Amino acid sequence: xxxxxxxxxxxxxxxxxxxxxxxxxxxxxxxxxxxxxxxxxxxxxxxxxxxxxxxxxxxxxxxxxxxxxxxxxxxxxxxxxxxxxxxxxxxxxxxxxxxxxxxxxxxxxxxxxxxxxxxxxxxxxxxxxxxxxxxxxxxxxxxxxxxxxxxxxxxxxxxxxxxxxxxxxxxxxxxxxxxxxxxxxxxxxxxxxxxxxxxxxxxxxxxxxxxxxxxxxxxxxxxxxxxxxxxxxxxxxxxxxxxxxxxxxxxxxxxxxxxxxxxxxxxxxxxxxxxxxxxxxxxxxxxxxxxxxxxxxxxxxxxxxxxxxxxxxxxxxxxxxxxxxxxxxxxxxxxxxxxxxxxxxxxxxxxxxxxxxxxxxxxxxxxxxxxxxxxxxxxxxxxxxxxxxxxxxxxxxxxxxxxxxxxxxxxxxxxxx
Amino acid sequence: xxxxxxxxxxxxxxxxxxxxxxxxxxxxxxxxxxxxxxxxxxxxxxxxxxxxxxxxxxxxxxxxxxxxxxxxxxxxxxxxxxxxxxxxxxxxxxxxxxxxxxxxxxxxxxxxxxxxxxxxxxxxxxxxxxxxxxxxxxxxxxxxxxxxxxxxxxxxxxxxxxxxxxxxxxxxxxxxxxxxxxxxxxxxxxxxxxxxxxxxxxxxxxxxxxxxxxxxxxxxxxxxxxxxxxxxxxxxxxxxxxxxxxxxxxxxxxxxxxxxxxxxxxxxxxxxxxxxxxxxxxxxxxxxxxxxxxxxxxxxxxxxxxxxxxxxxxxxxxxxxxxxxxxxxxxxxxxxxxxxxxxxxxxxxxxxxxxxxxxxxxxxxxxxxxxxxxxxxxxxxxxxxxxxxxxxxxxxxxxxxxxxxxxxxxxxxxxxxxxxxxxxxxxxxxxxxxxxxxxxxxxxxxxxxxxxxxxxxxxxxxxxxxxxxxxxxxxxxxxxxxxxxxxxxxxxxxxxxxxxxxxxxxxxxxxxxxxxxxxxxxxxxxxxxxxxxxxxxxxxxxxxxxxxx
Numbered sequence: 001x002x003x004x005x006x007x008x009x010x011x012x013x014x015x016x017x018x019x020x021x022x023x024x025x026x027x028x029x030x031x032x033x034x035x036x037x038x039x040x041x042x043x044x045x046x047x048x049x050x051x052x053x054x055x056x057x058x059x060x061x062x063x064x065x066x067x068x069x070x071x072x073x074x075x076x077x078x079x080x081x082x083x084x085x086x087x088x089x090x091x092x093x094x095x096x097x098x099x100x101x102x103x104x105x106x107x108x109x110x111x112x113x114x115x116x117x118x119x120x121x122x123x124x125x126x127x128x129x130x131x132x133x134x135x136x137x138x139x140x141x142x143x144x145x146x147x148x149x150x151x152x153x154x155x156x157x158x159x160x161x162x163x164x165x166x167x168x169x170x171x172x173x174x175x176x177x178x179x180x181x182x183x184x185x186x187x188x189x190x191x192x193x194x195x196x197x198x199x200x201x202x203x204x205x206x207x208x209x210x211x212x213x214x215x216x217x218x219x220x221x222x223x224x225x226x227x228x229x230x231x232x233x234x235x236x237x238x239x240x241x242x243x244x245x246x247x248x249x250x251x252x253x254x255x256x257x258x259x260x261x262x263x264x265x266x267x268x269x270x271x272x273x274x275x276x277x278x279x280x281x282x283x284x285x286x287x288x289x290x291x292x293x294x295x296x297x298x299x300x301x302x303x304x305x306x307x308x309x310x311x312x313x314x315x316x317x318x319x320x321x322x323x324x325x326x327x328x329x330x331x332x333x334x335x336x337x338x339x340x341x342x343x344x345x346x347x348x349x350x351x352x353x354x355x356x357x358x359x360x361x362x363x364x365x366x367x368x369x370x371x372x373x374x375x376x377x378x379x380x381x382x383x384x385x386x387x388x389x390x391x392x393x394x395x396x397x398x399x400x401x402x403x404x405x406x407x408x409x410x411x412x413x414x415x416x417x
Numbered sequence: 418x419x420x421x422x423x424x425x426x427x428x429x430x431x432x433x434x435x436x437x438x439x440x441x442x443x444x445x446x447x448x449x450x451x452x453x454x455x456x457x458x459x460x461x462x463x464x465x466x467x468x469x470x471x472x473x474x475x476x477x478x479x480x481x482x483x484x485x486x487x488x489x490x491x492x493x494x495x496x497x498x499x500x501x502x503x504x505x506x507x508x509x510x511x512x513x514x515x516x517x518x519x520x521x522x523x524x525x526x527x528x529x530x531x532x533x534x535x536x537x538x539x540x541x542x543x544x545x546x547x548x549x550x551x552x553x554x555x556x557x558x559x560x561x562x563x564x565x566x567x568x569x570x571x572x573x574x575x576x577x578x579x580x581x582x583x584x585x586x587x588x589x590x591x592x593x594x595x596x597x598x599x600x601x602x603x604x605x606x607x608x609x610x611x612x613x614x615x616x617x618x619x620x621x622x623x624x625x626x627x628x629x630x631x632x633x634x635x636x637x638x639x640x641x642x643x644x645x646x647x648x649x650x651x652x653x654x655x656x657x658x659x660x661x662x663x664x665x666x667x668x669x670x671x672x673x674x675x676x677x678x679x680x681x682x683x684x685x686x687x688x689x690x691x692x693x694x695x696x697x698x699x700x701x702x703x704x705x706x707x708x709x710x711x712x713x714x715x716x717x718x719x720x721x722x723x724x725x726x727x728x729x730x731x732x733x734x735x736x737x738x739x740x741x742x743x744x745x746x747x748x749x750x751x752x753x754x755x756x757x758x759x760x761x762x763x764x765x766x767x768x769x770x771x772x773x774x775x776x777x778x779x780x781x782x783x784x785x786x787x788x789x790x791x792x793x794x795x796x797x798x799x800x801x802x803x804x805x806x807x808x809x810x811x812x813x814x815x816x817x818x819x820x821x822x823x824x825x826x827x828x829x830x831x832x833x834x835x836x837x838x839x840x841x842x843x844x845x846x847x848x849x850x851x852x853x854x855x856x857x858x859x860x861x862x863x864x865x866x867x868x869x870x871x872x873x874x875x876x877x878x879x880x881x882x883x884x885x886x887x888x889x890x891x892x893x894x895x896x897x898x899x900x901x902x903x904x905x906x907x908x909x910x911x912x913x914x915x916x917x918x919x920x921x922x923x924x925x926x927x928x929x930x931x932x933x934x935x936x937x938x939x940x941x942x943x944x945x946x947x948x949x950x951x952x953x954x955x956x957x958x959x960x961x962x963x964x965x966x
Binding site: 040041042043045046049162163164165204205206207209210211212215216218219221225226227238242245246248249250251254255258270272273276278279311312313382384385390392 | 468536625629669784814816886927
C-alpha cells in the first residue's frame with residue numbers, strides 16, 4: 001500500500017512537471033505567453049468555444065505581423081468546462097504556473113466573479129469580452145463588452161418606442177445567476193422611472209441548462225393577453241435552443257410578443273431553425289451584418305481561419321459581438337504593451353486608457369481613460385430567416401459606459417467614474 | 418426564402434387572389450377601381466429608409482383592388498421582395514428568377530439585388546393591409562387567419578370590410594371569426610344595446626384576448642368613474658370577464674396536465690433503459706447518460722446522411738434514426754458489458770467507478786469526433802408547430818409525438834420482458850441468478866443481451882431527446898440524475914414503478930412550477946424524493962419475495 005502510494009506521488013509529480021514546468025523552461029525568453037480561459041465543454045461551450053478560436057486567430061494574425069515588441073505571442077488554452085470554481089483554478093494555473101502576461105476569457109458573470117480574487121491576489125490582467133450587468137470596476141480587468149447603458153437600457157427604450165411595438169408589459173426572463181438578476185433589477189427600476197407598474201412586470205428565472213420551457217412560454221402567452229407585451233431574455237448558454245424551439249412551436253410570433261435577447265447572437269442561432277423566429281430581436285454592439293470595410297475584412301479573416309483550421313461547421317462560420325470584443329481587446333492590449341514597452345501588468349494598465357482601435361463595428365472606438373470600459377455603439381437587430389440580424393435601430397456613435405447604473409440605489413456618487 | 422415549399426404556398430396564394438379577383442366578383446373587390454395603375458414612383462419609398470413613408474405606401478397598396486398590389490405585399494411579408502441595381506422592385510419567384518413588381522415581367526434576378534428589409538412594425542402594417550384581399554381568398558384557411566387577425570384590430574374603418582365579407586362568406590368557421598371581429602368593433606358603437614350584445618358575444622368566445630377591453634368596460638378607473646356609461650353594458654361585460662376567467666382556469670389546468678405528461682414521458686424515456694440495466698441487472702450504470710447521448714448523435718448523423726443523399730425524405734429521417742440508434746447503442750452497450758462490466762458483477766462500487774470512467778471516455782470521444790459544440794438537429798416539419806385546443810392551449814406536435822413514443826417504447830419493453838424467452842430468462846436471473854444458472858439459463862449471454870437491450874432503449878430515448886433539446890457531448894449529464902431519481906423512486910426492479918414514478922414526478926413538477934418558478938420546483942421535487950425514499954427505502958413499489966437480498 002505504502003509503495004503504491006509512493007509510486008502515485010512520483011508519477012503525479014512527473015506529470016505535473018511535464019505539463020507545467022517543462023514547456024516554460026524551454027520557451028521563457030523569446031515569446032510572450034497569453035492565457036485563454038473559455039469553457040470548451042459544458043453548457044457554455046455553445047457560446048465560448050468560438051471566442052477561444054477567434055482569440056487564437058487574432059494571436060496568429062499578430063504573430064504574422066511581427067508579434068509584440070519583437071516577441072511572438074504564445075497562446076495557453078485551458079478549459080474550465082462551464083464549472084465556476086474550475087475557472088478560479090484554471091486562472092491560478094495560468095497566472096502562477098504559466099506566468100502569462102494577460103488572460104482573455106470568461107463569458108458568464110459568475111465565472112468572472114469567481115476568477116476576480118485570483119487576478120487581484122496575483123496582480124494579473126483579464127480582458128472580459130462579454131456584455132454584463134455592471135456594478136463592478138476592477139483595476140485588473142478591462143471590460144470590452146457592453147455595460148447596461150450600452151445594451152439593456154437602449155433595447156428597452158426601443159421596445160417602448162412606436163417602432164419597437166410600444167410595449168406596455170414586460171416579461172424579464174433569465175437564467176438564475178448574477179448577470180440576469182442584476183440586469184433585471186436595473187431594468188425594473190428603469191421601467192418604474194418610465195411609469196410601468198410592478199403588476200405589468202413579470203420576472204422568471206430558470207436553472208442553467210434548463211430544457212423544458214413549456215410552462216414559461218404558456219405563461220408569457222397568458223401574460224401578453226393583458227396588453228402589448230415584450231419579453232426581455234437574459235437566458236444564457238444552450239438553454240436558448242429549447243426556449244426558441246418552444247416559442248416557435250407555440251406560435252408566439254414576433255409581431256405579437258417580440259423577444260429581445262441580450263446573450264443570443266449569430267453563433268447561438270446556428271443550432272436553431274430560425275424561420276419561426278423571424279422578427280425577434282437582439283441588442284448588441286456589433287452584428288455580422290454591419291456593412292463596412294473593417295468588418296468585411298474581419299469576417300473574411302474568420303471564415304478563412306475556420307476553414308484552414310477545419311473547425312467544426314466551418315462552412316457556416318459566423319462572427320458575433322463577443323468575438324468582435326475579443327478581437328478588439330487583444331489588439332488594444334498589444335497596442336498598450338507596445339506603448340508601455342513591457343508586459344508588466346501595472347504599466348500596461350496605465351497605458352490602456354485612451355487606446356483607440358478601428359473596430360469591425362464601424363467606428364474607431366476608444367478605451368475610456370478612467371473606467372476600463374470601451375466606448376461602444378449600440379445596435380438592435382431583428383432575426384432574419386438566414387440566422388443573421390437586420391439592424392433596425394442604432395446609436396449615432398459610440399457611447400460611454402456607465403458601469404455603475406444610475407438606476408440602482410447607492411450608485412449616485414459613482415457616476416463620474 | 419430558400420424554401421421552395423414555402424414559396425409555392427406564397428405563389429399559390431397570389432395565384433388564387435388573381436383568380437378570385439379576375440373572376441369579376443364585384444362584391445369581393447375593394448373600392449378604388451379608379452385609382453391609377455401602380456408605378457415605380459409610388460413604390461419607391463418601400464425600399465427606402467423612411468419608416469413613415471414606407472407605412473404610407475403599404476396602406477396605399479392595401480386599399481387597392483388590383484392583384485399586383487397584393488402580390489407586392491405578400492412578397493414583402495414573405496421576404497421575397499428585392500430591390501435591384503436600378504432601384505427597381507423585383508419579386509423572387511424561384512431562386513435566381515424574378516418578376517418585375519410593377520408590370521409582372523419575368524426576368525432573371527440580378528446578382529446585386531438585395532432583400533427589402535422589414536421590421537415588426539412594417540410586418541404588422543402589411544398584415545392589416547393584406548387583410549382586405551386575404552378575406553376574399555379562395556382558400557378558407559387563409560380567410561380564417563385574416564378574419565382572426567382582424568378581430569384584434571380596433572380600427573373602425575375595417576367594419577365595412579367585415580360586413581362585405583360576411584355577405585359572401587359561406588364557411589361557418591370564417592363566419593364565426595368575422596362575427597367576433599365585428600363584435601369587437603361594436604364595443605365602440607354609440608348604441609348601448611349594440612355594445613351589450615357585443616360584450617355578450619365576446620364573452621361567449623372565451624378568448625382572453627378580449628379580456629382587457631371588457632375589464633376596462635366593467636371596472637371603474639382609478640378616479641372611480643366608468644369608461645362605460647350604461648350599467649347594463651357594464652354588467653354584461655363583467656359576466657363576460659368572469660366567463661373568460663373561468664375558462665382560462667380550465668385551460669391552465671389542462672395545460673399543467675399536458676406539460677406534466679410530456680415532462681413525465683421525457684423522464685420515462687430517459688429512465689427506462691436504466692430501469693433495465695440498474696433496476697433489473699443491478700449495474701450502477703453511470704454511463705447511461707452517455708448512451709442517451711450516443712442515440713442523439715446517431716440521429717444527428719442520420720439527419721446529415723439524409724440531407725446529403727435523400728433530401729426529399731428529410732421529413733422521415735427520425736423514423737430511420739430509431740432502428741439505427743437502437744442497434745448502435747445496443748452494440749456499444751454489449752461491448753461495454755462484455756469487456757468491462759461483466760467482471761464487476763456484485764461489486765457495485767467498482768462498477769460505479771468503472772462506468773463513470775467509461776462515461777468520460779465516451780464524452781471525450783464524441784467531443785473529438787464531432788467537436789465540443791452542440792450540433793443542430795432539426796425537427797421534421799410534421800413535428801413543428803402545434804394545435805390550439807380549448808381556445809388557448811397549444812399542444813405542440815413534438816411533445817405529443819414524444820408522449821406517444823414513450824407509450825410505445827414502454828409497451829415494447831413490457832412485451833419483451835413478459836412475453837419472450839429472453840424476458841423470461843432475464844426475470845429468472847433477476848430473481849435468483851444461481852438457480853437460473855443451475856437449470857441451464859445461459860446467464861452470461863442473457864446478461865449481455867439484457868444490457869444491450871437497456872442500452873438500445875437509451876438510444877431510442879436519445880432520438881426523442883434530440884427533438885426537444887440540445888445535442889452536445891454532455892447531453893447525458895443533464896439526464897443522468899433525473900434517470901436515477903425516477904428508477905430509485907419507482908422501486909428497483911419494477912417496470913411499472915418506473916412508469917408511475919416518471920409520470921408523477923413530471924406532473925407534480927409542472928403543477929408546482931407556475932407557483933414557485935422552475936428553480937424552486939426542481940428543489941422541491943428533490944426534497945420530495947428524499948422524503949419518500951426515507952419512508953420507503955425500496956422505492957414506491959418494492960419488489961416482494963425471496964429475491965430481495
